[in-house]
Amino acid sequence: MFALYLRDVRLALRSGSGTANALAFFLLLVLLVSLGVGPGREGLAAVAPGMIWVGTLLSCLFSLDRMFVPDHDDGVLEVLVTGPAPVEGIAAAKALAHWTTIGLPLTAASPFFAYLFSLPAGAYPWLVLSIAMGTPALSFIGMFSAALTFPLRRGSLLLSLLVLPMYLPTLILGVQTVKLAAVGASMLPVLLFLGGVTLIAVAATPFAAAFALRANLG
Amino acid sequence: MNLGHGSGAGAASRSTIWDYANPARFMSATGRILPAASATAGGTLAVGVFWSFFLTPDDYQHGATVKIMFLHVPAALMAINGWLMMLAASLVWLVRRHHVSALAAKAAAPVGLTMTLIALATGAIWGKPAWGAYWVWDPRLTSFLVLLTFYIAYVALWEAIDNPDLAADLTSILCIVGSVFALLSRYAVLFWSQGLHQGASLSLDRESHIDNAYYVPLLVCIAGFVMSFLVLVLLRTRNEIRLRQLAVRTARRDLA
Amino acid sequence: MRARMLVGAYERPKMHIGQRLGLHRLQKGLGVNIEVVNLACRRGRRIVFSGLNFRVRENQCLVIIGDNGTGKSTLLHCLAGLLRPAAGAVAADIDEMVLLGHRDAVTARMSTSEHLRFWADFYGTDAGGAIKKASDALGLAPLLDRAAYELSAGQRRRLGLARIIVSGRRNWLLDEPTTALDVPSQARFMEFLTMHLEDGGRAVVTGHSSGGMDEFPSVDLTAHGQSAPQGTPAAVDDFTPEEI
Numbered sequence: 110m111f112a113l114y115l116r117d118v119r120l121a122l123r124s125g126s127g128t129a130n131a132l133a134f135f136l137l138l139v140l141l142v143s144l145g146v147g148p149g150r151e152g153l154a155a156v157a158p159g160m161i162w163v164g165t166l167l168s169c170l171f172s173l174d175r176m177f178v179p180d181h182d183d184g185v186l187e188v189l190v191t192g193p194a195p196v197e198g199i200a201a202a203k204a205l206a207h208w209t210t211i212g213l214p215l216t217a218a219s220p221f222f223a224y225l226f227s228l229p230a231g232a233y234p235w236l237v238l239s240i241a242m243g244t245p246a247l248s249f250i251g252m253f254s255a256a257l258t259f260p261l262r263r264g265s266l267l268l269s270l271l272v273l274p275m276y277l278p279t280l281i282l283g284v285q286t287v288k289l290a291a292v293g294a295s296m297l298p299v300l301l302f303l304g305g306v307t308l309i310a311v312a313a314t315p316f317a318a319a320f321a322l323r324a325n326l327g
Numbered sequence: 328m329n330l331g332h333g334s335g336a337g338a339a340s341r342s343t344i345w346d347y348a349n350p351a352r353f354m355s356a357t358g359r360i361l362p363a364a365s366a367t368a369g370g371t372l373a374v375g376v377f378w379s380f381f382l383t384p385d386d387y388q389h390g391a392t393v394k395i396m397f398l399h400v401p402a403a404l405m406a407i408n409g410w411l412m413m414l415a416a417s418l419v420w421l422v423r424r425h426h427v428s429a430l431a432a433k434a435a436a437p438v439g440l441t442m443t444l445i446a447l448a449t450g451a452i453w454g455k456p457a458w459g460a461y462w463v464w465d466p467r468l469t470s471f472l473v474l475l476t477f478y479i480a481y482v483a484l485w486e487a488i489d490n491p492d493l494a495a496d497l498t499s500i501l502c503i504v505g506s507v508f509a510l511l512s513r514y515a516v517l518f519w520s521q522g523l524h525q526g527a528s529l530s531l532d533r534e535s536h537i538d539n540a541y542y543v544p545l546l547v548c549i550a551g552f553v554m555s556f557l558v559l560v561l562l563r564t565r566n567e568i569r570l571r572q573l574a575v576r577t578a579r580r581d582l583a
Numbered sequence: 584m585r586a587r588m589l590v591g592a593y594e595r596p597k598m599h600i601g602q603r604l605g606l607h608r609l610q611k612g613l614g615v616n617i618e619v620v621n622l623a624c625r626r627g628r629r630i631v632f633s634g635l636n637f638r639v640r641e642n643q644c645l646v647i648i649g650d651n652g653t654g655k656s657t658l659l660h661c662l663a664g665l666l667r668p669a670a671g672a673v674a675a676d677i678d679e680m681v682l683l684g685h686r687d688a689v690t691a692r693m694s695t696s697e698h699l700r701f702w703a704d705f706y707g708t709d710a711g712g713a714i715k716k717a718s719d720a721l722g723l724a725p726l727l728d729r730a731a732y733e734l735s736a737g738q739r740r741r742l743g744l745a746r747i748i749v750s751g752r753r754n755w756l757l758d759e760p761t762t763a764l765d766v767p768s769q770a771r772f773m774e775f776l777t778m779h780l781e782d783g784g785r786a787v788v789t790g791h792s793s794g795g796m797d798e799f800p801s802v803d804l805t806a807h808g809q810s811a812p813q814g815t816p817a818a819v820d821d822f823t824p825e826e827i
Contacts, residue, residue, distance in 0.1 A: 112704030113705060116693075116701050120690070120692060120693070123692060182686075183686060183687075183690055183691075184684045184685075184686025184687060184688040185688045185689075185690060187660075187663075187665055187682065187688075188682065188688045188746070190665065191663045191664055191665060191682055192705055192706060192750075193678065193705075193706060193707060250508070253504060257484065257497050258484075258487070264487075267483055267484065267487050270476075270480050270483050271480045271484065274509070275504070275505065275508040277473055277508070277515070278508060278511040278515040281512065281515040281516060281518065281519040282515050282518060282519075284519075285518050285519055299518050302514075302518065306515070309511070313504065313507065314504065317500050317503070317504045320500050321500055324493055324496040324497060325493070325497070326665050327660075327665055327667060490627050578629070
């Protein structure tokens, strides 16, 4: 399982389809939003929490359809599933590798993007914390949805359709944490709820995804 | 009704709910009750709508628009209950592998989706005179929009997979996991709209706020919607079973 | 020794809930031979073969032959535990099965040595020894630093076969293993297959005919197809004629 995690992390860092693309996409999004909203610092600051979270969400989403599809095409997935590791562990390793190569870099880069959006200074720690706490949920929910759709020929549009409704709690709570922090209000209950959603996702989705993987490969 | 294991050889006379998991038993039983059930559902709905539209007084505050409630509240109720029915049917499919259960879940989805659409549309029509806009990002309305996306995702997954048993497996697990996140977003939305919009004005559906002149016809409407939902789901389930039987027969003929 | 029993549609009422959910229940004491009893398998909605019986003991290799579409790959998937039987049962040791499908399980952007090291870690076999043994058996030493996308089809097949050795498992399920292999590689393959069998291993190998492996017993799946008189299982669906 750990071997699989290391392999997936290495492959994501090596190729253009992983970390670098997600960060480049995010930078482009910042550029697009700034051009769309206008250069005024107040206008940008008003949309900053929402835009940073939507950007994180989309960066995660676009990297999901590569989670199982290449391994399935190469025949690696059926070997992994028949190996000594439990299928739930394989699913969790895939999601963890996705978080390490997408969620973690996005968390690290978020203060930089927040600065471009003129986010109020007091909100920075809470932004980083909320993204660090929310992105594992995005990876695990995304992994589950990818496990449902990987054998389908035109699975990536369907994947977005399945993933986005399940991303909503994380998005709402993440944005709300940052918004409340930006005006200096207490955001602790929201942040804890966000952590709870992540814990539920991390605890439940590997089992559901393992079921989906077995069904899809059978 | 016995929820135990299916009737064994010795207990053939004792009928259990699981007997209807057999497609043939299901077809004959539902075929017998369907005409009466359809008539009752249609009659109740007609009486309820006529009563609520023409025999109730206008509200002192909202005027005639209050009558939208008689469609809105039952539709919203069935939108949620439709999803719950799919959840139960999905669990039965996963645990006991009864095809009728999976097909019932499949059949309920478009009906529930339509109920959600009715609830959203009537809500919008109500919103214009009451709140001055067709759409406001009220927590309840938003929750229904979220529910609509879950319905769409569920139907889309059914449509995307050719193998019916695999589709039943995957949609069932999606329904279960989706229910968890639908519930979470229901409560997350409450945080989100804090400070944006005061408490929902839709409290009309609470008993304490409603006069008997509205309450009784509302109950009749709800009964009509519940029965119509059940009849539609039964009809669609029967259609799905017929389609499966057709597929099996076609496959047999091709082999022969 | 862990062993697994896969139970098909005929035994449906006795199935454990976990099996219905795809979590195959592990049972002990079923022996370590690969044993197939009255097996039928389904691909999509179609029963591809039925009424299949065989047992593969230590030191034995069984060759599965049959025309295209008679379910050779499906059988291997079923033996590997990927596919639930439509009827009948498979008894085998779950920790000893290793599958080489018609795809090689080779990742284009990883080098040959990375592949071998990853699989050794994944299967928890002694990294140094197993890798050396596999690369020697298949002549991979000159290719170790090459990325997989630079390999030819035959070289990729050899890398796929190397995984079977690296896995350290005893029951090999090989789907047309000699596809794309040149003559010296085929000879090398026969050599290490024979060695594996002498070491107490078992193998189930598919091929279009038993060409090249005439010495092993074979089963012809064509005889177990839908048209065969011994196998028309009733459980095509829940929607059988009696129920319609």
